[in-house]
Amino acid sequence: MFATPAVGSRVKVTSQFRNYVIGMGDIREDVFEGIVLESYKNDRPGTFRMTGDGNMPIRVITLKYVTDLKIGGKVSKKVRSNTRTFKVESKGNKYIVVVSDGSYKCDCTGFSYRKTCKHSQAVKKLVEDK
Secondary structure, three states, rough: OOOOOOOOOEEEEEEEEEEEOOOOOOEEEEEEEEEEOOOOOOOOOOOOEEOOOHHHHHHEEEEEEEEEEEEEEEEEHHHHHHHHEEEEEEEEEEEEEEOOOOOEEEEOOHHHOOOHHHHHHHHHHHHHHH
């Protein structure tokens, strides 16, 4: 099993798992690229968080399914200034909002349905008021 990469590292992760949702337990392989994020204190052991894409702004990677992990070093200052993460607490729950190239994405359920939420709007207001 691979070790958890350092926060801020650029990674390319290949994971393989049995897909019971589509098909009859076919083996599925996915490749994800992103930046390793700070974990929550209640994250499961053997997992780490990373930036995702438009469909899933934050990905939680389970190390036991990882078949290949390439670490590209720390993120450059230029990329770091374009991608920022914010922790937002709302009604006892914690969410992560990722701001990248003027796009705001939250890992809450509401954002996955509406492509907007009160958490992303609050961060947008905070960022644009500076």
